[in-house]
Amino acid sequence: MSEEIKKFKITIDGQTTEVAPGTSILNAARQIGGKSVPPAMCYYSKLENSGGRCRTCLVEVSKGSDADPRPMPKLVASCRTNVMDGMEVKNLTSEKTQEARKAVTEFLLLNHPLDCPICDQAGECHLQDLGYEHGVENTRTEFERNTYDADDLGPNIKLNMNRCILCARCVLVAGQLTNQREHGILFRGDHAEISTYLNKALDNDFIGNVIDVCPVGALTDRTARFASRVWFTKPVDATCKCEKCSGKAVLWMKGDEIVRVTARKDQYGEVEDFICNECRFEKKDAKFWNIEGPRHISRHSVISLNHYMKSDEMEVQKLENETAKEISNKDNLE
Incomplete structure (x- = not known):
């Protein structure tokens, strides 16, 4: 024993x-x-x-x-x-x-542009949340920011290096999940950047997962760029028959249209099951999917607001609002 x-x-x-x-x-x-x-x-x-x-x-x-x-x-x-x-x-x-x-x-916002109004990650960006909680109104730096041209890393992935914070998640997931990694962190210090090796493109079966692991809007889905703001879409759990991956995904829908497909994530924004490129980029028709029901987003981001709330959650929210109102009225009377 x-x-x-x-x-x-x-x-x-x-x-x-x-x-x-x-x-x-x-x-x-x-x-x-x-x-x-x-x-x-x-x-x-x-x-x-x-x-x-x-x-x-x-x-x-x-x-x-x-x-x-x-x-x-x-x-x-x-x-x-x-x-x-x-x-x-x-x-x-x-x-x-x-x-x-x-x-x-x-420091993370030192070179990061404040382009949330045009960034596809806005509304589900971890850096955006962090900036609202701990950010300052004005920068104390006077030097010119590093700027880069947007780059296509293959047919389906767009890199905006301006937004990158060099977390290296995309490099790690490419090295550990796929058979061959074609990109990495080049140069050192304040010149470091994410880029592909010469004349290479990110095109293997699972490379689309670099989009899901990116905490900011540096890597985005070219098939869904600028299609809709995330808070105008409804996330639903769905499954499909796939020989390459589990087929479990989240469909971000606008009416009957599938705007984009992502892997399912937990409350800390980490992927539960990595999905293949075919499910992510090519299956944009509802006929490929068996829709299970709405996806409840537990993060405090805007995408979790006014979407889907269970009855018990609604009751808790109602009680919290009433309690806060009573405390406010009591303070005013005193």
Whole structure:
């Protein structure tokens, strides 16, 4: 009989859970759930060696462990720091963490253009959410921003390098999911950019997944560009018969028209099942799909608003609104 593995206890923003040894602080926070989960722009649980690049998941470790209760001297990247038994972490409750996240957001927006009104990712962009939560009104930099021409990486994928934050997710997914990777990060420092090798195009069967893993609007679907704003479409779960992939996808529909097809994602924006190029780019007719029902988007982005809410969720929302109104009236009377 094998010995039971001792779990480590960790407390994040006053909430305690037990996790297996080797679990990162970020995944421990995701196990707890709620607003104590740090944002992550580069970490992807399904991709090996991801994380540690964007620094948006920085947290304060106020207690290292039961064996060594000293706090860690600096903020740590929660996606790259493993849990120790008895560790205590501050995320929302740490002023240092919030200030650091604000500074990191400012750096991510250093060369990123504010072109949300024309970007296809607007409404489901992680950087857009981060900018609204931690961004500043004006930039403190005076030098000229890096600019690049838009590039076609094959027949179905468009690269707007201006928007790229060099999270390397697309490079990792191409290297780990497909048989051959034809692009990567070229040059170094502030000259680094995503590009293909000479005279190459991204055209293998699963390369379309680089669009889904991109947290910003750097990689977009050429078959759906500028077709509709995301909040004007309705996401529905659908399946099809496919020999290459699971055939499980999300159809973004405008009336009876399928505007685009994406893989299904969890609440942290990570793909549940990668889909092939045929399902993504070629099956734009409803006759290919068996529609299961509406897709509930749990993220706080605009695409989750006023779409589909279960009756119990509507009741909870109604109670929260009534409570907030009562508190406001009470404050006014006092």
